[in-house]
Amino acid sequence: DTAVSQTPKYLVTQMGNDKSIKCEQNLGHDTMYWYKQDSKKFLKIMFSYNNKELIINETVPNRFSPKSPDKAHLNLHINSLELGDSAVYFCASSPYLPASGGYNEQFFGPGTRLTVL
């Protein structure tokens, strides 16, 4: 069973287009995240939702808009795509464990490689 899944795996599109990436987790976790990994392999947090509420919103262009219809899903919509948006986007999730202060491991999806031409 896939724990954290993303669709599509590959996305090739033209500059200026609008696209969406979908993420679903079947782990029953409360918190979900979007990360961007650029060509230099740096993995950077973009957004995080806890029970459908936005809790982390890094300095990301407002062309990027996350949406969480329920706590098992976190989608990422990108408007007016630019060349610099080309990267691998990872979705992740984590449980909330009060015993550990709420801090614990994150489970990552397989990634979506976005190429903007």
Added chain:
Amino acid sequence: SQKIEQNSEALNIQEGKTATLTCNYTNYSPAYLQWYRQDPGRGPVFLLLIRENEKEKRKERLKVTFDTTLKQSLFHITASQPADSATYLCALLSGGYNKLIFGAGTRLAVHP
């Protein structure tokens, strides 16, 4: 400014030896630190978590140390195997909400 530094060059070792990877940080006071493994074309996979009040953590052939005075974590793989070849990422807790800041990773290659 805040920095997390891992060896940017690949680490090449012989099978059976111990691999030691370094993670140094500045201008952070993380409550905990995590290590992840990432294989090409795949998402990171969690390996170990160590808290600021823990000096050392072990899991099978893996060992992590955390020195908050030196601002450094060391990640060891004993009796390394070619299957251990991957990129290893360290990540610090930064602020609340389980927000992690990742280093760039160190690529490990274990040769038979």
